[in-house]
Amino acid sequence: MQFEVTRNPNPVPDAEREAIIANPTFGTHFTDHQVVVVWEKDKGWHSAQVIPYGPIMMDPSAAVLHYGQEIFEGIKAYRHEDGSIWTFRPEANARRLQRSAYRMALPELPVDVFVDSLRELIAVDGAWVPSPEGEKTLYFRPFEIAAENFLGVRAAQRAEYRVIASPVGPYFTGGIKPVSIWIALDSSRAGKHGTGEAKTGGNYAASLLAQQKGYENGCSQVMFLDAETATYIEELGGMNLFFVYKDGHIATPSLDGTILHGITRDSIITLLEDRGLSVEQRRISLDEVREGVSTGEIVEVFACGTAAVVTPVGVLKSEREEIVIGGNEPGALTVDIRTELTGIQYGRVADRHNWLVKLAD
Ligand code: PLP
Numbered sequence: 001m002q003f004e005v006t007r008n009p010n011p012v013p014d015a016e017r018e019a020i021i022a023n024p025t026f027g028t029h030f031t032d033h034q035v036v037v038v039w040e041k042d043k044g045w046h047s048a049q050v051i052p053y054g055p056i057m058m059d060p061s062a063a064v065l066h067y068g069q070e071i072f073e074g075i076k077a078y079r080h081e082d083g084s085i086w087t088f089r090p091e092a093n094a095r096r097l098q099r100s101a102y103r104m105a106l107p108e109l110p111v112d113v114f115v116d117s118l119r120e121l122i123a124v125d126g127a128w129v130p131s132p133e134g135e136k137t138l139y140f141r142p143f144e145i146a147a148e149n150f151l152g153v154r155a156a157q158r159a160e161y162r163v164i165a166s167p168v169g170p171y172f173t174g175g176i177k178p179v180s181i182w183i184a185l186d187s188s189r190a191g192k193h194g195t196g197e198a199k200t201g202g203n204y205a206a207s208l209l210a211q212q213k214g215y216e217n218g219c220s221q222v223m224f225l226d227a228e229t230a231t232y233i234e235e236l237g238g239m240n241l242f243f244v245y246k247d248g249h250i251a252t253p254s255l256d257g258t259i260l261h262g263i264t265r266d267s268i269i270t271l272l273e274d275r276g277l278s279v280e281q282r283r284i285s286l287d288e289v290r291e292g293v294s295t296g297e298i299v300e301v302f303a304c305g306t307a308a309v310v311t312p313v314g315v316l317k318s319e320r321e322e323i324v325i326g327g328n329e330p331g332a333l334t335v336d337i338r339t340e341l342t343g344i345q346y347g348r349v350a351d352r353h354n355w356l357v358k359l360a361d
């Protein structure tokens with residue numbers, strides 16, 4: 001698919017852009033351009049374009065505004081020491097976008113168009129990719145919306161795929177400092193056969209009330225339990241979880257249909273297994289974690305995701321209790337795996353699994 005490029009006649013001045021990318025905060029500034037590709041039921045995908053960044057002209061009856069038929073992705077561009085720009089496992093994000101599309105009755109974007117869309121945006125906005133110091137990146141937000149003007153409740157016959165990009169620092173500021181997590185006891189994110197596995201806006205909307213409660217209690221993320229029994233740990237509002245045991249094995253909740261298939265999660269499982277460590281994917285109850293932490297069986301807990309990278313969890317908290325993990329200090333394996341993963345992403349550590357894809361020289 002050929003992209004037609006219309007340059008922004010009023011890009012952010014160089015000095016202003018440099019100031020922004022020297023000290024970026026998550027998701028507040030955006031580059032000079034965006035990608036748009038249109039889909040219509042009778043035409044398929046067409047009209048691939050790179051256009052100036054700016055508001056979307058949308059009819060108030062557009063289906064996405066009423067029924068939330070929307071999906072998105074999160075993926076980063078990393079600048080290496082030699083100035084080249086790379087991304088991490090983009091085909092995995094492309095395939096996940098397709099699975100999310102299937103679940104939300106949206107059209108599936110071809111994998112090559114997804115990868116090309118990142119390359120096209122970098123071709124015009126490459127100067128927005130920050131230098132690697134302080135784990136800065138350019139965060140891509142590819143998304144797909146139901147863009148048909150129709151209030152009937154059915155899958156839209158017109159959709160748009162877009163990509164915007166934002167220079168970001170780490171999602172959690174303050175370095176590798178353990179975060180406190182609020183346990184949602186009276187709020188579920190996803191149920192059986194629901195949309196938990198899809199990266200769709202509604203899952204995040206469903207998490208916000210609990211998240212607000214978490215903030216009020218000094219926590220920066222919310223942990224959701226299974227909707228049926230409120231027994232088993234699923235994931236955080238925007239991250240997957242790992243538990244490290246004293247004997248060296250690691251456990252992470254299995255992908256039972258309600259959890260996002262994290263690409264960071266999958267990569268970490270591979271890196272841990274490369275070290276000869278055993279990683280169990282299974283149900284993990286809150287009771288097991290409470291007991292494991294108190295007996296010293298569980299020595300580290302960490303969260304992971306594209307935005308969060310790898311972040312130690314120091315405290316799990318609810319109205320009923322406070323579980324403090326590893327003295328609220330970052331664990332050794334957490335720090336090590338974070339160093340290895342970011343090392344691969346920034347080109348400092350050998351990319352044994354060919355996860356990196358070059359976007360620009
Ligand atoms: N879980 C949820 C709910 C998320 O939003 C994310 C972030 O994308 C993740 C897990 C981690 O996924 P990934 O590692 O692919 O970014």
Ligand code: COI
Binds near residue numbers: 074238308
């Ligand atoms: C990501 O890690 O890319 C996410 O999407 C998490 C959050 C910012 C929604």
